[in-house]
Amino acid sequence: xxxxxxxxxxxxxxxxxxxxxxxxxxxxxxxxxxxxxxxxxxxxxxxxxxxxxxxxxxxxxxxxxxxxxxxxxxxxxxxxxxxxxxxxxxxxxxxxxxxxxxxxxxxxxxxxxxxxxxxxxxxxxxxxxxxxxxxxxxxxxxxxxxxxxxxxxxxxxxxxxxxxxxxxxxxxxxxxxxxxxxxxxxxxxxxxxxxxxxxxxxxxxxxxxxxxxxxxxxxxxxxxxxxxxxxxxxxxxxxxxxxxxxxxxxxxxxxxxxxxxxxxxxxx
Numbered sequence: 001x002x003x004x005x006x007x008x009x010x011x012x013x014x015x016x017x018x019x020x021x022x023x024x025x026x027x028x029x030x031x032x033x034x035x036x037x038x039x040x041x042x043x044x045x046x047x048x049x050x051x052x053x054x055x056x057x058x059x060x061x062x063x064x065x066x067x068x069x070x071x072x073x074x075x076x077x078x079x080x081x082x083x084x085x086x087x088x089x090x091x092x093x094x095x096x097x098x099x100x101x102x103x104x105x106x107x108x109x110x111x112x113x114x115x116x117x118x119x120x121x122x123x124x125x126x127x128x129x130x131x132x133x134x135x136x137x138x139x140x141x142x143x144x145x146x147x148x149x150x151x152x153x154x155x156x157x158x159x160x161x162x163x164x165x166x167x168x169x170x171x172x173x174x175x176x177x178x179x180x181x182x183x184x185x186x187x188x189x190x191x192x193x194x195x196x197x198x199x200x201x202x203x204x205x206x207x208x209x210x211x212x213x214x215x216x217x218x219x220x221x222x223x224x225x226x227x228x229x230x231x232x233x234x235x236x237x238x239x240x241x242x243x244x245x246x247x248x249x250x251x252x253x254x255x256x257x258x259x260x261x262x263x264x265x266x267x268x
Contacts, residue, residue: 001104001261003030007144007223008242008252009112012038012074020247021048023239027254031103034077035112035146035250039066045077054079056103058086060096075099076110076145091129093122098130105262106231107141109134111185113148116162116174123148124181131184135192140230140259142197143189146250147224149182155204159186185226193229197236197255210238210251223253232258 006029161182212219
């Protein structure tokens with residue numbers, strides 16, 4: 001099976017949602033993974049994507065977050081041209097931020113990681129839960145979205161997380177568990193055959209940002225595609241123009257992926 005995948009943090013923007021939709025539509029993606037879909041934009045994205053060729057739309061559950069009284073609710077959304085099966089991910093502190101689905105035998109885990117400043121170790125718990133889920137699953141699978149890490153990538157493949165200072169020193173108030181949790185999806189899946197699709201194709205000498213400080217430049221590559229060994233990535237790139245147009249504070253990621261079709265019944 002083959003598909004074009006688009007992953008984009010749309011920043012919960014209401015006034016520019018129509019322009020965002022135009023870019024998504026023009027991308028000709030088969031699978032669309034959005035992050036930061038807000039209560040104010042959820043209905044719009046459901047209707048608009050369904051009307052423009054993605055009839056199958058799933059959104060992370062916002063009801064539990066509303067019931068808990070949390071502010072600034074943001075959900076992950078996945079849309080596809082073919083039917084989606086929603087899969088459970090155990091242990092999530094904020095379930096609306098992670099949406100696992102399966103389409104045509106490919107499992108897609110769409111993630112918007114909480115920022116480090118959020119209380120209650122929600123970032124750590126989110127990464128740990130997604131890592132455990134992917135390690136326990138089988139078959140072709142990928143995780144994409146805004147992982148809010150790493151802080152720095154080195155040309156030799158080492159990465160520093162936000163558990164570290166700008167000089168690489170481990171911050172005592174965060175510690176080793178935090179460091180390991182942020183590495184869990186970027187590096188921690190490698191023993192199971194996963195790889196960072198962008199780095200596997202372009203190497204670590206290419207400096208790439210997907211989020212930039214608005215006033216003084218510089219930033220981080222926070223948006224990722226991590227794929228299992230069964231998934232081939234024929235092309236992958238960031239669309240910086242949409243960010244520079246002010247449509248979001250994140251660049252989109254577009255990739256051409258392929259994976260084995262589901263085995264016929266009774267085989268395997």
